[in-house]
Amino acid sequence: MSKTWSVEEHLEDILRSVRPLDPIELNLLDAQGCVLVDDVVVPAALPPFDNSSMDGYAVRTADVRGASEEFPAVLSVVGDIAAGSSGLPVVVSGEAARIMTGAPLPPGAEAVVPVEWTDGGTGGGPADAMAAHSAAPEGASGQVRVHRPVVARQHVRAKGSDVEAGTVALRAGTVLGPAQVGLLAAVGRGSVVVRPRPRVVVLSTGSELVAPGEALGPGQIHDANSFVLTAAARAAGAIPYRVGAVADDAETLRATVEDQLIRADLVVTSGGVSVGAYDVVKEALSRVDAFRGGEEEDGTDDPARDTVEFRRLAMQPGKPQGFGLIGPDRTPILTLPGNPVSAYVSFELFVRPALRHLMGQKPVRRRTVRARLAGDTALTSPEGKRQFLRGDLTPSADQDGAGTVRAVGGPGSHLIAALAHANALIDIPEETGRVAPGDEVTVVPLD
Ligand SMILES: Nc1nc2c(c(=O)[nH]1)N[C@H]1C(S)=C(S)[C@@H](COP(=O)(O)OP(=O)(O)OC[C@H]3O[C@@H](n4cnc5c(N)ncnc54)[C@H](O)[C@@H]3O)O[C@H]1N2
Numbered sequence: 001m002s003k004t005w006s007v008e009e010h011l012e013d014i015l016r017s018v019r020p021l022d023p024i025e026l027n028l029l030d031a032q033g034c035v036l037v038d039d040v041v042v043p044a045a046l047p048p049f050d051n052s053s054m055d056g057y058a059v060r061t062a063d064v065r066g067a068s069e070e071f072p073a074v075l076s077v078v079g080d081i082a083a084g085s086s087g088l089p090v091v092v093s094g095e096a097a098r099i100m101t102g103a104p105l106p107p108g109a110e111a112v113v114p115v116e117w118t119d120g121g122t123g124g125g126p127a128d129a130m131a132a133h134s135a136a137p138e139g140a141s142g143q144v145r146v147h148r149p150v151v152a153r154q155h156v157r158a159k160g161s162d163v164e165a166g167t168v169a170l171r172a173g174t175v176l177g178p179a180q181v182g183l184l185a186a187v188g189r190g191s192v193v194v195r196p197r198p199r200v201v202v203l204s205t206g207s208e209l210v211a212p213g214e215a216l217g218p219g220q221i222h223d224a225n226s227f228v229l230t231a232a233a234r235a236a237g238a239i240p241y242r243v244g245a246v247a248d249d250a251e252t253l254r255a256t257v258e259d260q261l262i263r264a265d266l267v268v269t270s271g272g273v274s275v276g277a278y279d280v281v282k283e284a285l286s287r288v289d290a291f292r293g294g295e296e297e298d299g300t301d302d303p304a305r306d307t308v309e310f311r312r313l314a315m316q317p318g319k320p321q322g323f324g325l326i327g328p329d330r331t332p333i334l335t336l337p338g339n340p341v342s343a344y345v346s347f348e349l350f351v352r353p354a355l356r357h358l359m360g361q362k363p364v365r366r367r368t369v370r371a372r373l374a375g376d377t378a379l380t381s382p383e384g385k386r387q388f389l390r391g392d393l394t395p396s397a398d399q400d401g402a403g404t405v406r407a408v409g410g411p412g413s414h415l416i417a418a419l420a421h422a423n424a425l426i427d428i429p430e431e432t433g434r435v436a437p438g439d440e441v442t443v444v445p446l447d
């Protein structure tokens with residue numbers, strides 16, 4: 001009898017064999033979700049110049065000292081400065097310039113008075129908005145009555161107050177989410193060097209499979225696995241290609257996989273890996289010469305590069321698994337069992353970490369939490385097997401306390417409906433045969 005692998009041994013073997021993808025330069029939005037390969041240094045300060053944080057008037061503080069509504073400071077308006085303006089007026093004593101939020105502070109001005117603290121140039125009471133822009137900046141001239149004083153730099157956003165030139169904006173290893181993409185754009189980076197999203201070819205096997213939307217004939221079922229695995233690959237950040245269902249014919253399967261290698265950084269299959277008479281994945285891919293991709297550089301063949309090793313894991317669901325590196329590029333392939341829950345749990349435990357490793361994402365494993373088993377029924381688990389039951393996790397309201405989890409559906413690997421109502425996996429160790437209500441268990445949130 002061949003060795004039974006633990007979940008950890010199988011995962012470690014995969015992670016040891018799979019290398020992170022080579023970095024490429026991508027346009028900012030294409031890099032979303034990817035990991036930065038180099039530190040990004042800020043080329044120029046942000047903001048690049050002193051600018052106003054308010055719509056109002058740029059003034060010299062001495063001119064508005066002691067100003068009030070009763071005794072306003074009356075200043076001559078010498079220009080209109082919009083965001084993006086250049087050719088700024090110089091503000092000297094007794095003068096003000098209309099200024100908009102984000103516009104550069106003009107020379108001579110020390111602070112900005114918000115328009116609400118002035119008459120807005122109307123000669124009336126306090127304004128609640130600026131008068132409309134005049135096509136001719138000189139049309140904005142006239143007088144403004146300022147009702148409140150300001151101190152130096154008030155309502156001014158200083159050059160470099162966000163980030164200084166030469167500092168590191170984002171460290172290598174950062175995952176580019178929306179806010180990081182925004183920062184890169186703000187500092188002027190149109191493209192960045194990242195590890196790309198892996199291209200994942202997903203195919204399911206089984207002559208009984210029919211695409212959703214098509215009518216079922218006798219003995220047929222809809223192909224769920226290629227959809228759940230494609231969706232899961234996308235959720236993990238990969239670019240999935242769903243090939244769909246391949247009939248139970250070893251040569252068709254081998255040829256299909258071979259055809260797909262051109263666009264795959266990783267291949268995932270489902271079904272055909274147990275001990276049945278039609279378990280074609282095993283039949284097609286365990287042949288040493290299945291993907292003889294050519295010779296090694298030194299002229300010798302390396303049979304190991306073309307085989308998939310099929311294993312039995314001490315795990316439920318997900319007992320039969322296969323893993324190998326195939327074709328000329330040694331593309332990783334993970335062959336998952338066909339039962340839909342087994343396929344999905346196997347994806348979470350093995351494919352997702354492999355994809356994260358290819359992308360340079362850390363940690364590769366999902367986080368775990370502790371939770372108390374809710375309900376009044378004990379869970380039983382086959383001893384000697386690590387069991388992953390589907391669970392509904394309710395996190396604890398208080399920060400430190402464990403949440404509660406209840407099992408959703410039974411252990412059957414065909415229970416797709418229960419899987420769709422679960423938000424977590426309950427991880428029961430190999431040596432544990434029974435978990436009583438109130439006992440603490442390890443839970444893997446599927447968020
Ligand atoms: N004699 C034994 N029989 C089985 C064993 C065993 O050790 N000895 N292992 C069982 C376990 S555990 C699993 S899991 C399955 C794995 O079987 P395969 O990977 O070969 O999968 P299939 O036989 O192709 O399919 C199993 C089951 O799942 C359904 N299926 C397959 N693909 C899809 C799909 N794309 N969408 C929806 N449903 C799918 C298929 O119709 C079968 O019902 O083997 C056990 N048997």
Ligand code: MOO
Pocket residue numbers: 315316317318319320337339342413
């Ligand atoms: O992979 Mo199977 O789930 O152990 O039923």
